[in-house]
Amino acid sequence: MSSLRLILLVAALMLAASGAAVAQSPLTALARLQTGDSAIIDSRDGRVSITLTLSQPVPWRAFTLDAPRRLVLDFSEVVWPPEFASQSAQIPQVRTGVLQPGWSRMVLDLATHLKIETASLETNREDGRAVLKLRLGPQDAETFAETTGAPPNPVFAQLPPSSVPSPPQPRGPQDPLHVMLDPGHGGIDPGAEVGPINEADLMLTFARELRELLLRSGGFEVSLTRQEDVFVPLETRITLARAAGAHVMISLHADALAEEAGNASGATVYLLSDAASDRASQRLAERHDQSDLLAGVDLSGQSDEIALVLMDLARTETEPRSQALAGALVQGISAEVGRMNSRPLRRAGFSVLKAPDIPSVLIELGFLSSPRDRERLTSPEWRMNMASGIRDALRRWSRDDLIRAGQIRN
Ligand SMILES: [Zn+2]
Structure with missing residues (x-):
């Protein structure tokens, strides 16, 4: 059972839980992909290392799809740069766009069968930026075909992207x-x-x-x-x-x-x-x-x-x-x-x-x-x-x- 088949993380939209935080970081400020600190490269052991630096942390998920072979990364609203290229021979092309209102998607074509070995998003306390790191490793075609697909996770099932609730609103004095x-x-x-x-x-x-x-x-x-x-x-x-x-x-x-x-x-x-x-x-x-x-x-x-x-x-x-x-x-x-x-x-x-x-x-x-x-x-x-x-x-x-x-x- 490949638990890494899907690394699914929903953190909901949790910034700005208080009025003060809203003032400092308005919710309209979307996360941006910072290309200077992002890269998709082949490592010496035949694996692929992906580093994506975002201006702020957002909920995300990662999974693979077959026919054609792709790695899919979904984010809660990221502003994509006009150009972002892969330096990895195993990932010939990267496309970005809006999945549906509220969700942004990056699709990475896979030249070979690769599985997600590790994935994590870490927030830097000092500058508030978030770094998503994925490591992809080789997999045989059969297992790949068996294990791809969008995550059947109850969290996403219950919260389709369009209905992901807004961050908790500050409660007014009259509100129950x-x-x-x-x-x-x-x-x-x-x-x-x-x-x-x-x-x-x-x-x-x-x-x-x-x-x-x-x-x-x-x-x-x-x-x-x-x-x-x-x-x-x-x-x-x-x-x-x-x-x-x-x-x-x-x-x-x-x-x-x-x-x-x-x-x-x-x-x-x-x-x-x-x-x-x-x-x-x-x-x-x-x-x-x-x-x-x-x-x-x-x-x-x-x-x-x-x-x-x-x-x-x-x-x-x-x-x-x-x-x-x-x-x-x-x-x-x-x-x-x-x-x-x-x-x-x-x-x-x-x-x-x-x-x-x-x-x-x-x-x-x-x-x-x-x-x-x-x-x-x-x-x-x-x-x-x-x-x-x-x-x-x-x-x-x-x-x-x-x-x-x-x-x-x-
Ligand atoms: Zn108990």
Whole structure:
């Protein structure tokens, strides 16, 4: 299974998450291909090396097509230079143009059968430019023919280029806060199971109760990443949040920590980090990612690649807002349900928290491995208190966030 057959990266349009950023880099400023720092050349080992320097990072994807043999690179709007030639004998011709409104395409003719061996886009923090690097290597004709084609990826299927949502608009003081609730697991992935209780069902129940409460309280709009017991890949959950125009995303879990932390209990709020704040957190993150693999979704390499593309610029804006949200949640929850976990705020590399432009947190409401937590989690009264704590936190954060964005005065 050639996971490199298609390297597909959708980062959505994530620059300018705030009003300030919009002022500095207007959205009309499209990415430009900088020919002086771009080249397509043969390397000594028979491979082809492609370097394309863009004035700013954009979502992109790469794949090959057969009959005639081509490499296709799609970008979210790049302004092409009048002339850009290949120096590689294996790529005799390069054509560029508009694929359809919003998407630009570069087509590279292949003289021989070549496959994409590596592909990455990296953003330079200093000058904001992005460099796309691809390495192509030889492949036999049969495998090439079998593995070409536009990526059948759910992200592109759900978001045809013409409907890729604009970057989140700054929220006005009168706008309701749009909350994406993400009940963990589902379908063939039940999550933690203890006796008759399973995490997937319990989180769906809680997500519905929380939605009810938020809608009744007013000032909120609420979406769910799943409405029933179905499997939803982690990346798709982020895509759904963006497509819905959510202002925040809250993933809901109640895992079991069997091994080293069997006595873990109490609610915990997680923020994204590259390095887990402790081993138990790391295990949790790995287990969640593992569920996706079990479900037959090949994410190999994708998460890393996406992490590269996911714009550092947007993340710089979003990270402090996620932090503020997590802090408000710890406060709101402990005010309503009392004692939380001994370390109620932790960090781990949960894939579902990787939206660069939407403040995201993951709440472990409790641990199904703890008898005390189990009792609480299965009590409708306790869950109502938990929901109230989350609502209060969202209200406070929402107001603080508007003040921070200069939308209202303190
Ligand atoms: Zn879970």
